[in-house]
Amino acid sequence: MEKNPKYGPAAQTPQQRAYVLAQMQATQPNVHKAVTEYVAQLYRRYVDGELSWQDVCTLREATQT
Numbered sequence: 001m002e003k004n005p006k007y008g009p010a011a012q013t014p015q016q017r018a019y020v021l022a023q024m025q026a027t028q029p030n031v032h033k034a035v036t037e038y039v040a041q042l043y044r045r046y047v048d049g050e051l052s053w054q055d056v057c058t059l060r061e062a063t064q065t
Contacts, residue, residue, distance in 0.1 A: 006052045017047045038063060 003012055011017045021043055025032040035043070039060055045051045051059075 004049075007049075008053075011053075014047050014049060017049070020053075021047060036063075 003009070007017065008020070011020045042051065042056045042059055046053060046056045
């Protein structure tokens with residue numbers, strides 16, 4: 001599998017991205033505790049490889065303003 005620079009070196013597969021997301025949620029619970037359905041959908045799209053983490057953050061922040 002060719003590495004995609006869109007993702008970090010430890011987040012190339014859906015399993016790795018799910019693990020990275022779980023670690024972020026565990027270490028930053030105040031950021032991830034009030035997850036709306038829209039944000040949960042963004043997280044699923046990140047794990048599926050449709051969005052980069054930067055895309056998720058940008059879209060998530062756009063809904064909070």
